Each structure stands twice: as C-alpha cells, then as structure tokens.
Amino acid sequence: MPNPAPSRAISSAVRYLLLTAVSFAFLMPLVWMVSTSIKPESQAASGRVALLPDPVSSAPSQAAENYAQVWNDPAVQFPIYLRNTLVVAALSVIGMTLSSAMVAYGLSRVRWKGRGLILTLVLATMMIPFPVIMAPLYIVFRSIDRAMEGAGILPAAESLRMIGSLKPLWIPAWFGGAFNIFLLRQFYMGLPKELDEAARLDGMSHWGIFWRIILPLSRPALAVVALFHFIYVWNDFIGPLIFLTHRDTFTLALGLQLYQGQAGMTPWNLLMAASTLVVAPVLVLFMITQRTLVEGISSSGLKD
C-alpha cells in the first residue's frame, strides 16, 4: 500500500490554495471599491493598479474629502435617502415581524379546521415573484389615491397620498410575508404543546399566551425574520423605483442609481465612495449577526 501521507499533504495544500484564491476573488470587487473610494480622481481612472493612493500618507485626507463630497452633494441628497431608507426599514421590520408571528401563531398554536388550507395558500404565494404583480400593485395604490380624491380627503390631507410616498413600501409588510410566516410557523410547531395548555388552565387568553410565552420564546426566530427583512428593504430597488416619484423621497438604493445616472459622468472615485456608504451598513450588520444569519439561511426551506 502506498504511503498516503504525502498525497494527503498535497491535497490539503491544494485545498488551502484554492480556498485562498477563491476568497481573494470574492473579496476583490469590494476591496477595489473601497480602494477607489479613497483615491483622487486622477489616480482612480489611471493605468495604475494600487490599493492605496500615492503618496500613501494622503489616504486619510483624500478619503475624508471624497466621502464629504458625496455626503454633501447638493443634487443627490444621501442624508435624506438614508433617513428615508431607515424609516421604511424600521416600519416594515416591525410590521413584518409582528404580523408574521401572529399569522404563524394562528397556523400552529390554534387548532382549527381551515388552517391546513391557509398554510397551503401561504406556501403557494411564495412562488409568485414581485414582477408578476408589480404593475397592478401600482394600480391598487393609485386606486386608493383616486378613492381618497373622490371622497374629498386627498388634496386636503396630502400626507395620506400613496403614490410618490414611502407608504406603499412599508404598508404591505404589516400584513405578513409568506416566507416569514412559514419560517415562524415551523418554529412554533416545534414548541411543546404543554406550554400553552398549562397557561390555558391558568386562564390565560390566546393574546396573553402569544405575547407573554410564544413571543419571548421565539426571539431567535424573530431575529432571523427581522434581519432578513431589514436586508431585503435595504437592497430593494424595484419597489422604490415604481412608487417613488420625487427625489426627496428616494431610498439609498434608488439614490445611488440616480447618482450614477446623473447628466455628465460622476467620477469613479465618488461613485465608489457612494457605493461603499450603501454597502457598509449591511456588512457591519453581517459582522455582528453572522451566526444568526447563516443559521437562518441554512434552515430556510430545507428542514421539514
């Protein structure tokens, strides 16, 4: 029998070599984004391939200059886009988590006849991609505006108008999301039945059980839902593109696209600084919540 030790050492070396090369390839685009964002324009768009600007000591001041220029751009108002994104994210994450948990409770801890059917319907809607409903969804919100105009509410209370406001982006979140309902329902099915039976004997209502027993117990699952939905809102492009009409209501994703598409050319170093501003918060969030996120994805859709 040949000695397996050398061949094992070689295969292990090849494995680490491959993994290092792959990691480099996957990180390189982001490294290059940050690197470009701290260079002066003349060095960003040049034949010079270097991570840091020349001279290296100019890096901090150049970075400060580029990021300040992006942040204070008069035509593209990133501070306002950040605020809008956070408003949509906060309102949708709260609504999504709470409503999905309620529906999941009704589909797992309440025993009733129609729940199998409703669960099937929930799963079926998971298959429907947003582009299929986006056009008529726009008309639904426009009809709400029209109805309010007809009732004399609208020109009077302009803040209630749907189209052009952030509302169409977060209101639907308050009615639960199919995937999140399914995820939480799986979690609730796994909780022991004795929990709520004992509470019922003590005279607790469904609301009390949900609020004081189920919700506290499902904190990890709720965190996964909240995290997924926050990332979804932060990334969403097509929703804001359809519903937002004025620049001062834009979200970051839409603002970034506006910044790129501006008349003339935005220089690459500033575009990369803007991209870094949009990417960085999600990456920081990932660093903090890595385990929750990875466990959430590995369990999605696979465990029955």
Add this chain to the structure above:
Amino acid sequence: MTSPRSNRRRRFRETLIGLAWTSPWLVGSALFVFLPMAMSLYYSFTDFPLIEPPIWTGTSNYARMGDDPTFLRVVHNTAIYAAFSIPLCTILGVSLAALLQGRVRFARFFRACIFIPTLVPLVAVAMVWMWLFNGEFGFINQALSRIGIKGPAWIVDASWVMPSMIIMSLWSVGQSVVIYTAAMQDVPRHLYEAARLDGMTAFQRFRHVTVPMISPAILFNVIVMTINAVQVFAVPYVMFRRPDGQNPAGHFYTMYLYENAFVYGQMGYACAMAWLQLLIILALTGAMFLASRKLVYYRGA
C-alpha cells in the same frame, strides 16, 4: 360530557379565533397579491394606457408577442442567461461547499468571504462591476494587460454583455454555498467510511456519496436560482440602460415588462407578459420536480 351542540359551537369559535389570528395575511394577500393578480389577468386582455380606462381587446396582447422583436430578444437573452448561470452557479456552489467540507482551518473566514457578496445591494453590485469591467481603467482589464492580454470592452461590447452577466451571477453564489454546507454536514459519516473501505477515491466519494445525499438541497437551490434568473432586473437595469436607449444585448424580460408598464404606458401588454412569466416559472418548477423524481434522493422517503 359535552353535548354535540356545544361541541359544534366550540369548533365554530375556534375557527373564528384561527381566522382572527391569520387575518393580517388573509387581508394582505387579498389586497396586495390576489387582487393585483386578478386585475392583471383582466388587463392582459385589454389595451390599457394607464391614463385612460382599459379597453377589451381579447387575446391580442398575447398574439402580439410573437411579432414583437424586442419581446423575442428579451426572452432569448433571459433564457441564455438562465441556461448558463444556473448550471455554472450550481457547479461552483457545490464545489466550494465541498472544499469547505470536513475539518478546514479558517473555514469561517473562507465562508464569510464567499457569503459577503450576496449581501451587497444589487444597485451597488451593478456599480462595482461597471467599474471593474471598465474597458480602459477597470481592474479586470488592467490585470489582464499585465499578463499580456487585451481585455474586451466587457459591458459595452454586445458579445461580452452575457459573459459579464454570468460572471456577476457567480459572484453571488454564497447563499447556496451556505445551504450546501449545511446539507453536507447532515450526511452520515459512516457512509464515507464505508465508501473508503470500498476503496473509493476522494472524487468518487464526492460523486457517489456527497452529491446524491445533498441532491434535495441542489434541487431547492436550482429552483430558487431559476425563479431569480427569470426575473433578473436591478443589475442589468442599472448597467445597460443608456441615455440614447437600451443596449439590446443587456435587455432582459422584467426590464421590458417594467418599461411597458411604466414608460410606454402599455399596461395591458405588461400584464400579459407578467402572466406569461408566472406560467413560465410554474412550468419550469413543475418540470424540475418531475425530473427530480429520478435524480433526487430523499432519505426515509
């Protein structure tokens, strides 16, 4: 003892409670999913320029598709994109998970590197890659020129648009790697030991033990990737729209659907495209489930 009557009353009460708890989704899906779907089915048989009420035109929107060169092109582009990116992403994803399998030092770091790109917002993905692919000063062509290769004008040159799109899709393979990794961890160790005793090489063990055991995860990922590929929008929208019009090689199904609905004021045609898109997704998913009966191994099934 409870009488049948009070029993029935209790069941009725419980149904009401169940309906109350699920009412957010019942109301929400009616308003924001089923109503729009029904509306779009109706609009798909009408001429509807949005500023005027819809006019019934029968199946003309569907009939028109076959004669619309732009429609045929976006179908073609989207199909080519899906046909290349899905198999390549699957091969890459399974291979990366296999590389990370077992006791690997720094596995967490490697996995994080592969996963991080999937978190990057799509508009930023488009932006970063536009810069990397820049024909003159982009990192990729600069690197290629160091080894004596003159890189193409990637996202400008029509024949390089599709390869660019496919390369970008490979960059976001990380989520599927996480799922494959989890599936591989569930493969019973004794199977590998038995395979080793049978004298199987590492590649044979991968081919005959790992791949069949994770086939449900592969099916799941392929279906998710198919649904995503058919609706690809944000990245090509940001990258390939030009002030002077669309780069035809970078025109995809959902982009054309969006333009019909919100730019050209052809809501009826857009809705017909949306319904066709849904049917295509259902057909592809159904076909995959059927094909998978022979190919996918379910433990205990």
